[in-house]
Amino acid sequence: MANTNDFIWFGTGSGANVDTQAVYAAALAALGYPSVGFNTGTAFANQLNKVWRQGTAASKVLGDLANQYGFDWLDNGNAATLLANLISAIKAVSGQLSQVVAFSATPVFDCSKGQKFEITLTGNVTSSTITNVQPGMSLVFTIKQDGTGSRTFVPPTGVPLDTIDPTANSASVQTFEVSSTSVIRYSSPMMSNPA
Numbered sequence: 001m002a003n004t005n006d007f008i009w010f011g012t013g014s015g016a017n018v019d020t021q022a023v024y025a026a027a028l029a030a031l032g033y034p035s036v037g038f039n040t041g042t043a044f045a046n047q048l049n050k051v052w053r054q055g056t057a058a059s060k061v062l063g064d065l066a067n068q069y070g071f072d073w074l075d076n077g078n079a080a081t082l083l084a085n086l087i088s089a090i091k092a093v094s095g096q097l098s099q100v101v102a103f104s105a106t107p108v109f110d111c112s113k114g115q116k117f118e119i120t121l122t123g124n125v126t127s128s129t130i131t132n133v134q135p136g137m138s139l140v141f142t143i144k145q146d147g148t149g150s151r152t153f154v155p156p157t158g159v160p161l162d163t164i165d166p167t168a169n170s171a172s173v174q175t176f177e178v179s180s181t182s183v184i185r186y187s188s189p190m191m192s193n194p195a
Contacts, residue, residue, distance in 0.1 A: 066089045068089070068134065098115075139176040141173070
């Protein structure tokens with residue numbers, strides 16, 4: 001399901017009545033507007049359109065970033081939610097957002113919620129899925145065995161996960177890189193240590 005970005009970039013159409021950057025900067029500098037703003041009766045539509053376009057560009061791009069990583073960007077007056085969604089999107093794009101995936105025989109690893117995955121095996125995973133993979137992501141899988149151990153794990157299609165440690169209470173960790181063609185390649189061999 002696609003996420004929503006309510007913020008629209010203004011004045012971007014062909015033939016829009018918007019000053020070029022050079023004309024805009026020179027006109028505003030000559031009038032002293034960058035620091036004091038427009039005075040009554042002196043603003044022209046092409047200058048105002050430029051101001052609105054510059055202001056809305058950042059809002060739209062931030063919304064696009066949030067949407068790419070699974071977060072809505074809504075114009076509903078809730079600045080706290082916008083900030084939280086932006087922080088989560090930045091953490092996701094930088095690989096800092098992690099998630100504990102609840103055990104299931106068929107778990108889903110959703111990259112829009114984080115790129116560091118941790119799952120504790122309390123049974124066998126017969127198949128798994130990875131979603132919302134983007135080129136340039138770094139993925140970390142931590143597969144933990146419970147106190148019984150010897151649980152099996154079938155990785156998502158396309159994720160070349162090495163064999164996990166079957167020892168009870170062990171943790172197997174492996175990192176991967178996603179190339180520009182969305183091919184997932186491992187960037188480190190499987191590491192195993194006590195959970």
